[in-house]
Amino acid sequence: GGGGGGGGSASASTVDGPREEGRQFTFDHSFWSHAPDDPHFATQQRVYEELGSGVLRDVFDGYNACVFAYGQTGAGKSFSMMGGAAPDDRGLIPRLCEDLFSTIEQRSSEHWSARVEVSYMEIYLEKVKDLLSPEGQHKLRVREHASTGPYVEGLTSHAVANVEMVKSLMEEGNKMRTVRSTAMNDVSSRSHAIFQIVCLQSETTEMDGELLKMERVSKLSLVDLAGSERSGTINAGKQDRMKEGNVINKSLSTLGKVISTLAEREKGGKKGPHVPYRESQLTWLLKESLGGNSKTLMLAAISPASINYEETLSTLRYANQAKKIVNRAVINEDATATMVRQLNEEIELLRRQLEASRRQGGDGSAAGG
Numbered sequence: 001g002g003g004g005g006g007g008g009s010a011s012a013s014t015v016d017g018p019r020e021e022g023r024q025f026t027f028d029h030s031f032w033s034h035a036p037d038d039p040h041f042a043t044q045q046r047v048y049e050e051l052g053s054g055v056l057r058d059v060f061d062g063y064n065a066c067v068f069a070y071g072q073t074g075a076g077k078s079f080s081m082m083g084g085a086a087p088d089d090r091g092l093i094p095r096l097c098e099d100l101f102s103t104i105e106q107r108s109s110e111h112w113s114a115r116v117e118v119s120y121m122e123i124y125l126e127k128v129k130d131l132l133s134p135e136g137q138h139k140l141r142v143r144e145h146a147s148t149g150p151y152v153e154g155l156t157s158h159a160v161a162n163v164e165m166v167k168s169l170m171e172e173g174n175k176m177r178t179v180r181s182t183a184m185n186d187v188s189s190r191s192h193a194i195f196q197i198v199c200l201q202s203e204t205t206e207m208d209g210e211l212l213k214m215e216r217v218s219k220l221s222l223v224d225l226a227g228s229e230r231s232g233t234i235n236a237g238k239q240d241r242m243k244e245g246n247v248i249n250k251s252l253s254t255l256g257k258v259i260s261t262l263a264e265r266e267k268g269g270k271k272g273p274h275v276p277y278r279e280s281q282l283t284w285l286l287k288e289s290l291g292g293n294s295k296t297l298m299l300a301a302i303s304p305a306s307i308n309y310e311e312t313l314s315t316l317r318y319a320n321q322a323k324k325i326v327n328r329a330v331i332n333e334d335a336t337a338t339m340v341r342q343l344n345e346e347i348e349l350l351r352r353q354l355e356a357s358r359r360q361g362g363d364g365s366a367a368g369g
Contacts, residue, residue, distance in 0.1 A: 225252065
């Protein structure tokens, strides 16, 4: 499947309909990953270089980040996020984890260290399940914290020291995921899965002869959504699949509502309409990622087949709306870190001003001479 990331105006996807004129949509990136023989084929490595490296930079800068893949079944969401069986087909998530730990290894010193924890959950039929807990079958509750936003009560968090530990937890979680055969895909993800990585950085710095410890916490949410197609297309003649599809569509249509309400709000100023985050577990959990404290990237996966024209158009419209949302991400750090960072910024500013005035003074004396 090909994918376009929601955003500004760098490259375009043109969709030619069976009976209509071509329509053009503009996104930050546009990747063609259908046939490896094509000259413009985008490898998983290229997709990671253009998208993933920026996400990782945000995490180390202390921001929350989120990547979510949206699109119909079979368009390449899970392939883009998780990857295929071949080593070169590793998706965004494994590559992000590899780079996360290699960066930690390079940066580690007596003054700087980082701790990483992961959790993995699935939302299936509006119930939240912990994929890394043997008791994961129990329904977990979503609650809201006054300052950090919605969280899952009782979700297990696992400390990891290297990428192998992350991969084995991920494999364990994937075995627990709700995967079903549908008319469009034999192993279709019928649930939404959210893999969360929390990175806690500690740095020691000296100021006025005193040692100060600073901390930054970043949460990276990697979301693989269930297929977005209309249930009639995918579940022909299967009653339980139809019912399931309707619930999946409910959370995705709520996601659509949240995205368009936020886009409207940006257009009409702050006091826009109420954003219906709580209408589904998915949108409630992604509240901070949609219009809140997070740097968010949307990957829209589309099919190159003309039979899927309607679904492709629907996905691109969805991504087009998401482009209009403005998130307000802040660096998540303790008061000491904020103070030190602001003082360092001030010192840097004064240093620049001093240099500029010296240069001007030098120019003046040269002119006078």
